Amino acid sequence: MTWSWEYVPDEETVAAGAPTAFLAEVEKKADELVRAAEVLHLHGAGYQGADEGAKHAFVAGGFFVYMVTPRSELVSIWQITPDPLT
Structure with a gap:
């Protein structure tokens, strides 16, 4: 499996x-989160602990809600919220 x-x-x-610019920032940050999760959870598919739960990531133009699921080797993005002032 691959993250x-x-x-x-x-x-x-x-x-x-x-x-579009905001989505590009979200996707760039998502790529970074995948690389970090891959290093943190070297044996993701065999992970035995609880998932970390939902987290927020702030990027230029807004933020998004995501969750890292080590057993699935997946970072899932559930919600994105663009800053209405940008």
Whole structure:
């Protein structure tokens, strides 16, 4: 298995109407989170602990809610919130 990230339930639902530049920042940060999770959870599929729960990541133009699931080797993005002032 290989670590990855995805929008949950899907990109169309989560990212609908978000500015392109903001989405680029979200996806850049998601790539960083995947690399960090891969290092932190070297044996992700065999992970026995509890998931870390939902977290927030702040990027230029807003923030997003994500969760790291080591057993699935997945970073899932549930919600994105663009800053209405940008």
